[in-house]
Amino acid sequence: MTATTVLLATAFGWPLLLAFGLTLRSLRESLPWLLRFAPLPALALAFFGTYNTPVKMASCVFELDAAGGLLLAAAALLWCIAGFTAPSYFPDKRPGAGFTACWLLTMIGSFGVFLAADLIGFLVFYALVSLPAYGLVAHDKTPGALRAGKIYLGFALLGENLLLPAFVLLCIFPSPPPIVPLLLIAGFGAKIALLPLHFWMPPSYTAAPIPAAAVLSGAAVKAGVIGLLRFLPMESTAATWGELLVVVGFCGAFYGVAVGLTQRNPKTVLAYSSISQMGFLAAVIGMGISTHDENAIFLAAFYAAHHTLAKGVLFLAIGANTTRPARIMIPTALVGLGLAGLPLTGGALAKLAVKSSFGFGPAATLASLAAAATAMLMTHFLFRLAGTQKNQPPFRMPPLLIGTAVCLAFPWFGFPLAGLTFADIIAPAAVGKTLWPVLAGVVAAFALRRIRLPEIPAGDILALSEKILPSVRSLASMIARIESLSRRWPTACSLVLVLAITLALLMAFGFSQS
Amino acid sequence: MNASALLILSITLPIIGMVLIIPFGGRWARNIATAVLILNLGVAALITAVIQCKRQAIVYASGGWAPPLGIQLRADGLSAVMLLTTALIALAAAVYAPREFSSGAETRKSLTFWTLLAGVCAAMNTIFLGNDFFNLYVALELLTFAAVPLVCMSGGKATLEAALRYLLFALSGSALYLLGVALLYGACGTLDIGGISSVAQPGPTLWAAIALMTIGLAAKTALFPLHLWLPPAHAGAPPVASALLSALVVKGSFFLAVRLWFDAVPGLIGAQAGQILGIMGTGAIVAGGVMALRQERLKLLIAYSTVAQIGYLFLMFPMMGQPEALPGGMFQAVSHAFAKAAMFMAAGLMAEAAGSDRLDCLRGVGRTMPLTACAFILAALSLTGIPPTGGFAAKWLLLSAAFSSGQWWWALAIFAGGLLAGGYMFRALSPVISNVTQPAVKISRTQELAILALAICALLPGIFPQKPLELLSIGRPKFEEARP
Numbered sequence: 001m002t003a004t005t006v007l008l009a010t011a012f013g014w015p016l017l018l019a020f021g022l023t024l025r026s027l028r029e030s031l032p033w034l035l036r037f038a039p040l041p042a043l044a045l046a047f048f049g050t051y052n053t054p055v056k057m058a059s060c061v062f063e064l065d066a067a068g069g070l071l072l073a074a075a076a077l078l079w080c081i082a083g084f085t086a087p088s089y090f091p092d093k094r095p096g097a098g099f100t101a102c103w104l105l106t107m108i109g110s111f112g113v114f115l116a117a118d119l120i121g122f123l124v125f126y127a128l129v130s131l132p133a134y135g136l137v138a139h140d141k142t143p144g145a146l147r148a149g150k151i152y153l154g155f156a157l158l159g160e161n162l163l164l165p166a167f168v169l170l171c172i173f174p175s176p177p178p179i180v181p182l183l184l185i186a187g188f189g190a191k192i193a194l195l196p197l198h199f200w201m202p203p204s205y206t207a208a209p210i211p212a213a214a215v216l217s218g219a220a221v222k223a224g225v226i227g228l229l230r231f232l233p234m235e236s237t238a239a240t241w242g243e244l245l246v247v248v249g250f251c252g253a254f255y256g257v258a259v260g261l262t263q264r265n266p267k268t269v270l271a272y273s274s275i276s277q278m279g280f281l282a283a284v285i286g287m288g289i290s291t292h293d294e295n296a297i298f299l300a301a302f303y304a305a306h307h308t309l310a311k312g313v314l315f316l317a318i319g320a321n322t323t324r325p326a327r328i329m330i331p332t333a334l335v336g337l338g339l340a341g342l343p344l345t346g347g348a349l350a351k352l353a354v355k356s357s358f359g360f361g362p363a364a365t366l367a368s369l370a371a372a373a374t375a376m377l378m379t380h381f382l383f384r385l386a387g388t389q390k391n392q393p394p395f396r397m398p399p400l401l402i403g404t405a406v407c408l409a410f411p412w413f414g415f416p417l418a419g420l421t422f423a424d425i426i427a428p429a430a431v432g433k434t435l436w437p438v439l440a441g442v443v444a445a446f447a448l449r450r451i452r453l454p455e456i457p458a459g460d461i462l463a464l465s466e467k468i469l470p471s472v473r474s475l476a477s478m479i480a481r482i483e484s485l486s487r488r489w490p491t492a493c494s495l496v497l498v499l500a501i502t503l504a505l506l507m508a509f510g511f512s513q514s
Numbered sequence: 515m516n517a518s519a520l521l522i523l524s525i526t527l528p529i530i531g532m533v534l535i536i537p538f539g540g541r542w543a544r545n546i547a548t549a550v551l552i553l554n555l556g557v558a559a560l561i562t563a564v565i566q567c568k569r570q571a572i573v574y575a576s577g578g579w580a581p582p583l584g585i586q587l588r589a590d591g592l593s594a595v596m597l598l599t600t601a602l603i604a605l606a607a608a609v610y611a612p613r614e615f616s617s618g619a620e621t622r623k624s625l626t627f628w629t630l631l632a633g634v635c636a637a638m639n640t641i642f643l644g645n646d647f648f649n650l651y652v653a654l655e656l657l658t659f660a661a662v663p664l665v666c667m668s669g670g671k672a673t674l675e676a677a678l679r680y681l682l683f684a685l686s687g688s689a690l691y692l693l694g695v696a697l698l699y700g701a702c703g704t705l706d707i708g709g710i711s712s713v714a715q716p717g718p719t720l721w722a723a724i725a726l727m728t729i730g731l732a733a734k735t736a737l738f739p740l741h742l743w744l745p746p747a748h749a750g751a752p753p754v755a756s757a758l759l760s761a762l763v764v765k766g767s768f769f770l771a772v773r774l775w776f777d778a779v780p781g782l783i784g785a786q787a788g789q790i791l792g793i794m795g796t797g798a799i800v801a802g803g804v805m806a807l808r809q810e811r812l813k814l815l816i817a818y819s820t821v822a823q824i825g826y827l828f829l830m831f832p833m834m835g836q837p838e839a840l841p842g843g844m845f846q847a848v849s850h851a852f853a854k855a856a857m858f859m860a861a862g863l864m865a866e867a868a869g870s871d872r873l874d875c876l877r878g879v880g881r882t883m884p885l886t887a888c889a890f891i892l893a894a895l896s897l898t899g900i901p902p903t904g905g906f907a908a909k910w911l912l913l914s915a916a917f918s919s920g921q922w923w924w925a926l927a928i929f930a931g932g933l934l935a936g937g938y939m940f941r942a943l944s945p946v947i948s949n950v951t952q953p954a955v956k957i958s959r960t961q962e963l964a965i966l967a968l969a970i971c972a973l974l975p976g977i978f979p980q981k982p983l984e985l986l987s988i989g990r991p992k993f994e995e996a997r998p
Binding site for chain 2: 023059096098120123124127131135141146150153154157158160161162164165168169171172173476479480482483486487488489491492493495496499500501502503504506507508509510511513
């Protein structure tokens, strides 16, 4: 038994043990305080585990690879930081047992998807990261939260049911039929809110308690990213699917910003920023697929790892409170504009890393424009953050500051792996390339401030999709009418005869054919 | 001891129990039935162990007469899996039931219940071991006559009406089956399953026989659109009776259909004929799912989910040629049996605590009985087919069979079924897990543990799929191993 095996076992076993601890009344009180320690074994695994050696445990196979390990480290850090703040969000510093259980289960799933190396194991953890999160989204039990929870769960189930046939096909056919990439893109796209499967995200993150929104938007959503990276092999997937991802991704990147700018609730603004960022990431993955570039896997993971921490910290900033607003605004501005590529921040490294994927054509221009759009949305977020009354009990500041530091510094540890050198980063040309979109975005956001935009309801086309509900209802009532007809004696008895005769005739027909 | 004696024991034990309960009665009824069911579980486990070790079926020719002269009992992997499932669920039902049916003095209800529980068990075991279609007809009738009174145990007008409805429809199903058996005898000159498979020739008589038997069995299984008896039967039956009915009784007639199609005449049914059963199954999945979504009462919701889940069982028939089809259907039968039994029993406890099984009255009931709520959630996950539950393994195998036979359209049925199941299970769960405070009630820990054990059993085929897959293949020459 190697150290990696032990770390693996504890990475899952320790949070699971804590979840079981909830059944003991004596432990239930102190458990929320322990949440911050739950991700530590996984963090240790990411740093000290042996990479690229499969480990068989129970009936699952696990393997640490560069992309998975990087995302695991980022996710574990975020779960840790969010675990620090989670209890203080609740009135008596004590979330309910249900919330704690859902938190721990989602965490286990979120680590598992980065580590699982077999199809079934991945699906198990994918279900774990998707379904218990309902308890986080709907936690507040307000009508809005319950509605958001329903929509969230609907999308999670849709994703599960799209992925299941795709995985079966992957398992039984050596060269999967062309429907598989489509199912995978749709299934994982539902998780990362790819257009047009995005409208669950704004209501969910708006409704979820702030610490939950932080981990869901930061860590849990990356289950979809790792899924795309693992199961759409860059070398063998048809380039068409890559191009589809690029188009849909860039649409999402700009659409998210456009709608996000009209939002007033800072949580909703961040949700739209997630749609935009995940769109951008899908475009990175799509470029990798269409050029069959294996490096894109790690680069996308590098970008995603930074987004994990940044988005988590931004959400936590909404809940932070202090007498001196500057102490919140400055770190938040650094992280937020970092997301757009503010030079020398971790975000700039992430942007530089993926820059090579886009080449020099129109895709590169779009990528720079997307960065400017992000800067604009982040500036809008800062305005909204400053302008929002805080009615939640405040978080303490240290976790936020630690989170900011980690977020700014984390990519600095990984940049050589992403093929960057220190000289690349501090070269004036590189600084200039990442700086102009940020400046342009900030200026544009200030200009936009004078115009009052109409607020689009969170979940934009959700309102449209509710328009088709009546027709779904009438279809359902038609099925119900057929069903109740079939339960009447005359129909049932004649059906028995008709079915028996049909069956016999079909057998005869089938035999005459063969 | 000869291994084949185990087969006799498996059938006679519950019958001896039935016979003993009637004269002793009173408070003895419960003890006799429980003892018999424990022994029955032991016998089932022994049969499984013997089959597992010898890697071949156990055969017993009654009176030493081999078929076609005598009647044979035969236990292969399929029988072993179903025997174990039945024994476990029947025992759990016995553990769960006491509060309702053993208040001490003998009542009509308690005596009926314990006798019928042993009766259902005897009939199921006979169905799983029988190897002769007339013998199996007798077992099927025994099962129906044990199940019908379970429906009307509370004795009200509505339940009597539902029981009569069930009785009449099940009997017409039996009549069709019997007619088919007669034709089958005419066509083949034997009713032994092995005998039929070696002498049967395709022809109009054989087709008519199979069609009549299959539709008769489908009517007894409540396969859509022949399910008119199922929802009313569940509406008024006590929870434990509903659990037996949904988990076990409908599986009896389904099992016979499997024997008929997969063992007796596997090569003689054209590929088209299976399609109609698949279409009926798809109809069941959609109609059952939609109706479950529209129910206001928890018990009826679960009953309609049974209608939908039975649909999955019949998806295996159009894909008969695939090695994954049979295990897929059997995984579904087993995990649905455990999950549904757990669910009805949990619903019973919750309705008792809340005073009603209307969904809006059940709010917050999970907080007063966390173990039951936990079992309810696990069972719901299995029925929805979330990994790593038994329901998931079944869906995986069925999808593999569908894709490798090129019949991808069944994947659409499974897709729709997964979404609908998610919807109606969410409807059932959301009041249970909501955080409204309910007055605390006294709950029996043993009842809760029995339910939890059943729910965990529903997960096992998904977590450890290899063992049951191996077991299912024993004693079945044409069956190749399939991996999920």
